[in-house]
Amino acid sequence: MPWIDQETCTGCGICVNECPVDAISINIISAEIDMAGCIRCGICHDICPQDSVRHDSEKVSEKINDNVEMTKKYMALCAEHLSDMQEKNKCLNRMRKHFNSQKIIAERTLEELEKLEGN
Numbered sequence: 298m299p300w301i302d303q304e305t306c307t308g309c310g311i312c313v314n315e316c317p318v319d320a321i322s323i324n325i326i327s328a329e330i331d332m333a334g335c336i337r338c339g340i341c342h343d344i345c346p347q348d349s350v351r352h353d354s355e356k357v358s359e360k361i362n363d364n365v366e367m368t369k370k371y372m373a374l375c376a377e378h379l380s381d382m383q384e385k386n387k388c389l390n391r392m393r394k395h396f397n398s399q400k401i402i403a404e405r406t407l408e409e410l411e412k413l414e415g416n
């Protein structure tokens with residue numbers, strides 16, 4: 298899914314004009330995408346002169362770090378609120394189950410998407 302790098306976007310408006318579903322607008326000085334309206338066509342990515350429209354895959358490391366930090370936060374909160382250090386590991390196991398289910402969802406979704414090829 299596309300996202301706009303606010304650091305490099307100059308707000309030139311080219312992507313706003315080219316988006317086929319008017320999902321991009323200029324917010325003060327830079328562009329932003331209404332993801333509810335975006336149809337993931339990739340045009341904005343291809344035409345941006347600043348290379349400011351980026352792809353989800355570029356946020357993988359950031360998302361992994363966020364997930365690890367979120368897990369650490371919940372582990373600490375479980376231990377604190379339940380007054381039991383063992384709750385840390387129970388929380389860790391719950392988070393493992395959560396991310397494992399996300400992994401299964403992603404894997405099975407990819408399997409289903411394979412079947413769409415050529416349809």
Ligand code: SF4
Nearest residue numbers: 306307309310312345
């Ligand atoms: S084309 Fe690129 S630089 Fe111009 S507004 Fe869109 S994202 Fe920003």
Ligand code: SF4
Nearest residue numbers: 316335336338339341
């Ligand atoms: S990917 Fe396509 S629909 Fe989505 S914001 Fe960019 S140009 Fe618009």
